[in-house]
Amino acid sequence: MIVPTPIGNMEDITLRALRALRQADIVACEDTRRTRKILERFNIKAKLVSYHEHNERQRTQWLLGILREGKVVALVSDAGTPGISDPGAVVIKEAIKEGIKIEALPGPTALIPALLLSGFPLEFFSFFGFLPRKRKERKAYFERITKAPPPVALYVSPHRIKTDISDLLEALGPVEGAVIRECTKVHEEVVRGPLNVLLEWAEENEPRGEMVLVLYPSCHEEDKERQVDGNGWLCKAKELIDKGEKVKDVAKRIQEEYGIPKNKVKKELLHMNTEERR
Known part of the structure; x- marks a missing residue:
């Protein structure tokens, strides 16, 4: 059982x-x-x-x-x-x-309460457990996350929360998320916001206890393919362009937030614009 x-x-x-x-x-x-x-x-x-x-x-x-x-x-x-x-x-x-009968009893899990507390739509969701530690395996996970139906839930340990959020921010950009800490316990805590805000919270508070990180990547499907290999900033740049901001202003903002050279940002945006016109 x-x-x-x-x-x-x-x-x-x-x-x-x-x-x-x-x-x-x-x-x-x-x-x-x-x-x-x-x-x-x-x-x-x-x-x-x-x-x-x-x-x-x-x-x-x-x-x-x-x-x-x-x-x-x-x-x-x-x-x-x-x-x-x-x-x-x-x-x-x-x-x-071996044909041995198994009974699976329903009961407690951190996953479902965390998804509900995140406040994200739940027609679908994806679960990835703990992120692997090896760089190659993490890269593969990030690629799968960009293609998975949102929201995406992951388990996070207090010893690796800053590293995990930092790497996810680099790969996905500042997507919306929520950290649910110490679920069902007396000191249960829910922190919501984009990944860059969650990273600041983790660095300032050194959170302890078991945590679930729920993400809601909102990029278009054609943009998700371009997030792999740490290019999540492209999604943010595209969103800013769609809102009517000028390319030079977007390039400056992306450089400030992600450290990506402005010339590279402009080049990628031009490339994306050319593809959309075809």
Whole structure:
């Protein structure tokens, strides 16, 4: 059973989740210490085993053996729903391959409340989890983000929020966004604004706790293709031109905000204008 646990407020745990934890023969958890606190809070006694990113593949085979015996395993993460940017996907996939029945319980997740609190339209949305750390992989992520249906949601750690927002600003430009921090907790906070404003907030406040970053890129489809490789400033320049500003004024503003040489801005705008006339 995939059992979601509270992401901050203990009152968010469901009756079904409590019953699943009581009935389980084994509770596989990301951190036994954190899960034990939840069990103690609700007077639940269960056998705990660790299941985290460092032992996921090795532990999966052991859990499959338990499941083959007909025993019940409850899979939990430190907070939220296992398998979504948390350990769990491997054992779920392998259990399905073997025809083992899986129950996925509904419950807490930071993603959906964050999307709602962002205030952006939600006919569609895209989710990218945590940004990878390697430069090549990040570049690929940014390319995918520019083509994804907005809003785009990402998980952000307090140790990397400034780096992540800075890199996203370079790749996408000052698109509208929202940071939802400590969702469901006492000190829940929502900060809305363009990415450059969110970066200033992060640099000034050194935010702590778990966070979700929601973005709403609003460029035209033909412009999105040109955002890759850190050229998100083109979208901003095009928007300013569409509003009636002169090319020289736009070039000056882009240079001030992004550090892009004015001659390069003018050249790209001229190129875009030529393409539109064809």
